[in-house]
Each structure stands twice: as structure tokens, then as C-alpha cells.
Amino acid sequence: MLIKTLLNKVERFKSFVYGSVCVQLVDGMEALVIDIEPRRNSRPLCPECGKRRSVYDRQPQRLFEYLPIWTFKSFYRYAPRRVDCPTCGVKVEALPWGYGKERMTFSYQVFLARWAKRLSWKETADIFETSWDTVFRAVQFVVDYGLAHRDLDGVTEIGVDEIKVFKGHKYLTLVYQLNAGVRRLLWCGPERRAKTLLRFFHEFGKERSAQIKFVCSDMWAPYLKVIAKKAPQALNILDRFHIMRAFGEAIDQIRRDEVKQFKANGQENVLERGRWLLLKRPENLSEKQTIRLDELLKLNLASIKGYLLREDFQRFWDYQRADFAGKFLDNWVTRALQTELEPMKKVARMLRNHKPLVLNWFRAKGQLSSGAVEGMNLKAKLTMRKAYGFKTLKCLEIALYHTLGALPEPEYHHRFC
Numbered sequence: 001m002l003i004k005t006l007l008n009k010v011e012r013f014k015s016f017v018y019g020s021v022c023v024q025l026v027d028g029m030e031a032l033v034i035d036i037e038p039r040r041n042s043r044p045l046c047p048e049c050g051k052r053r054s055v056y057d058r059q060p061q062r063l064f065e066y067l068p069i070w071t072f073k074s075f076y077r078y079a080p081r082r083v084d085c086p087t088c089g090v091k092v093e094a095l096p097w098g099y100g101k102e103r104m105t106f107s108y109q110v111f112l113a114r115w116a117k118r119l120s121w122k123e124t125a126d127i128f129e130t131s132w133d134t135v136f137r138a139v140q141f142v143v144d145y146g147l148a149h150r151d152l153d154g155v156t157e158i159g160v161d162e163i164k165v166f167k168g169h170k171y172l173t174l175v176y177q178l179n180a181g182v183r184r185l186l187w188c189g190p191e192r193r194a195k196t197l198l199r200f201f202h203e204f205g206k207e208r209s210a211q212i213k214f215v216c217s218d219m220w221a222p223y224l225k226v227i228a229k230k231a232p233q234a235l236n237i238l239d240r241f242h243i244m245r246a247f248g249e250a251i252d253q254i255r256r257d258e259v260k261q262f263k264a265n266g267q268e269n270v271l272e273r274g275r276w277l278l279l280k281r282p283e284n285l286s287e288k289q290t291i292r293l294d295e296l297l298k299l300n301l302a303s304i305k306g307y308l309l310r311e312d313f314q315r316f317w318d319y320q321r322a323d324f325a326g327k328f329l330d331n332w333v334t335r336a337l338q339t340e341l342e343p344m345k346k347v348a349r350m351l352r353n354h355k356p357l358v359l360n361w362f363r364a365k366g367q368l369s370s371g372a373v374e375g376m377n378l379k380a381k382l383t384m385r386k387a388y389g390f391k392t393l394k395c396l397e398i399a400l401y402h403t404l405g406a407l408p409e410p411e412y413h414h415r416f417c
């Protein structure tokens with residue numbers, strides 16, 4: 001009796017009543033089974049037109065998994081009716097606690113998905129003695145609901161980013177909303193081609209795209225082309241995070257080439273374990289690392305020249321005015337092009353070719369948070385790292401929407417966890 005009272009408190013269905021509750025074996029484990037019956041004289045809902053229709057027949061009893069109660073798995077047991085709908089034909093009735101052939105109730109799916117946001121999917125499955133696949137389906141349900149019910153109005157600042165996924169050269173393109181207070185993942189899709197970003201703009205819609213004021217992106221040509229075409233009114237900014245990332249990649253390339261050269265010449269590899277020293281900013285180095293870096297600086301190495309060129313470029317971001325910054329940029333590019341460092345020259349040429357977009361950073365100063373894209377990028381990477389077990393891109397996309405999408409959830413008057 002007590003369980004029924006509690007159930008009616010947390011989840012009451014208008015046209016159904018809770019019947020008897022018993023403990024019995026389900027899949028070899030003791031579980032609570034809660035019978036549900038239609039309220040007397042109630043008529044079932046047609047799942048297609050949503051109208052109340054007369055009963056055609058009744059199907060065998062089915063179990064619907066509900067939230068665990070005192071660590072017992074619990075199930076609703078109900079024999080669905082079929083409606084005889086003059087418009088839609090004979091259909092299985094729509095139920096307020098579950099959908100289609102899915103065995104989980106809506107409440108249980110929301111419950112699992114909430115936990116899957118805090119823990120990894122594997123941990124969630126382990127704790128609630130269910131499978132990884134069940135957790136996946138629960139998250140997918142919540143994400144599908146959220147995407148269908150979210151509000152996309154008021155998006156005026158977006159960031160376009162890409163992350164490497166799995167092994168090899170596979171990418172996901174991510175589009176974030178960067179407005180202060182509503183930073184979230186708006187969209188993600190496989191690859192990083194013009195076609196990819198065109199899909200975003202297509203799904204986002206013309207009217208909304210016309211509202212965009214700022215777009216942060218990197219120097220990836222297919223993106224730049226699509227942004228100019230689909231949001232011509234927006235200020236496209238090559239932001240600090242993306243530009244400095246290109247520097248990081250260039251330094252890494254120079255170092256790898258140099259190590260190869262050492263090996264070919266049979267020289268000692270002084271750069272061994274030096275990768276992180278070169279990628280880090282000086283202020284982030286420990287004392288020991290700083291000493292080691294000082295030693296490296298004494299050697300006349302290409303990697304070190306690259307490192308110094310990048311450090312020198314950091315001054316660029318301190319300028320207040322676009323014209324002064326532009327002069328500094330020209331000067332830096334000239335110096336970089338005089339070196340033998342091919343990867344760094346590549347960065348310099350890219351900066352020169354996209355100078356107006358790089359300088360847009362200063363035109364938007366004060367209106368855009370510099371760390372916004374980087375913050376979202378870090379969160380996306382963290383989600384991927386926690387996501388071992390994600391074998392497909394589709395899975396990964398769902399996980400990213402789930403953790404970064406700030407999606408609305410189905411509403412319940414009781415919050416279970």
C-alpha cells in the first residue's frame with residue numbers, strides 16, 4: 001500500500017491506476033513489479049492522431065522498467081490496449097510513461113541520463129546494473145527530446161571549431177553559441193569540409209543566421225568561405241585560441257623534423273622529452289623545467305627559433321588598436337619569412353593572407369570573451385576522454401550534445417536525482 005501512495009505522489013497518471021505490487025523474479029533477479037490498469041471507463045489514446053478511441057483488443061502484459069527502488073529493479077506491468085481508430089486504423093495505444101517498443105519508462109531514461117552526465121556511461125551502467133547500451137539509449141532519448149524542444153533564439157555570437165576524433169585524420173566540426181551566460185554546443189557534424197558547415201547553416205535557418213554578429217573561427221579555408229557566404233553581416237574573427245593553436249602545431253612539426261634529423265646524423269636527441277617545454281608558455285613552467293629550457297635555448301636549434309618566434313608573437317595580443325597591431329603583424333611576418341622554418345613560414349603566410357580577419361579580433365575587443373572558444377573546446381575534449389566505449393561518431397555526437405548542449409529535459413514534477 002505504501003509504495004502505491006508514494007508512486008501516486010511522484011508520478012500520477014490521469015487515466016491509469018496503480019494495482020498490486022509484488023516481488024518476483026525478472027531476468028533471474030528479484031524485482032518489484034507494479035501492476036497498472038486503465039481507469040474504469042477510460043478510453044485509450046490513438047498514438048497518431050492523439051484522439052480517444054474505442055478499444056479494439058488487448059495485447060499481452062509487458063514490463064516497463066522504472067527507477068530502482070531500494071536497489072531493487074522495478075517494473076510497471078501493463079497489458080496495452082489497441083485502439084480502433086477510424087482515421088489511423090488499429091494501433092497500440094499511446095502511454096504516458098513509455099514509448100513504442102522501448103522497455104524503459106521515460107522517468108528511468110531521464111534518471112539514467114542525469115547520472116550519465118556526472119559519471120561515465122560505463123560507471124552509470126555498472127552502478128545501476130544495466131548495460132552500456134541501455135545507458136546510451138537513455139541519453140539518446142533525452143538528447144532527442146532536448147534538441148526538439150530547445151530555444152535557438154537570440155544567438156548572436158558563435159564559434160566554429162574542430163576536434164580530432166578517434167585515430168587518423170577524422171574530424172568533428174563543432175559550432176558553439178558564445179553569448180555570455182548561454183555558452184553551449186549548438187551543432188556538431190562529421191568532417192570539416194565546406195559541406196559540413198553548410199549543413200549547420202541550413203539547419204540553423206536563414207533568419208537566425210542573419211542575426212549572427214560575431215563568428216570566431218580558425219584559418220581553415222572551407223569554413224571561412226561558408227561563413228562569408230552564409231553570415232555576410234557577421235564579423236568573422238580569427239581568434240587568439242585558434243591562431244595560437246596553429247603556432248603550437250607548427251612548433252611541434254619543427255621539433256619532429258629536427259628529431260628525425262638528429263637520428264639520421266646519429267646525434268644525441270637533446271629534444272627528447274622536450275616537447276612539453278616548447279609547447280608551454282614560460283609562465284606555466286616549473287623551476288626545473290625553466291632551467292632545462294634555458295639550456296635548450298643555448299643550443300642553436302630550429303625548434304628553439306620557432307619557440308622564440310611564437311613567444312615574440314604573443315605581444316600582438318596586447319595591442320589596443322587594430323592599426324598598430326597590423327603594423328606589428330607585418331613586421332613579424334617579414335621576420336618569420338626570413339627564417340628557414342617552413343612550418344612557421346606557413347603560419348606567417350596564413351596570417352598575412354587573412355590579415356583583415358585576424359585584425360577583427362581588435363575590432364571586437366571588449367565584446368567577446370577571449371577564453372570562450374577555448375573553454376568549450378576543453379570541455380569537448382574532456383567529454384571525449386571520459387567517453388571510452390564510444391565506437392561511432394554518432395555516439396560521440398550524442399555525448400557532446402548531452403554534456404555541452406544545455407538542453408531542456410522532459411519535465412517532471414518530481415526530481416529523482
Ligand SMILES: [Zn+2]
Nearest residue numbers: 046049085088
Ligand atoms: Zn488516430
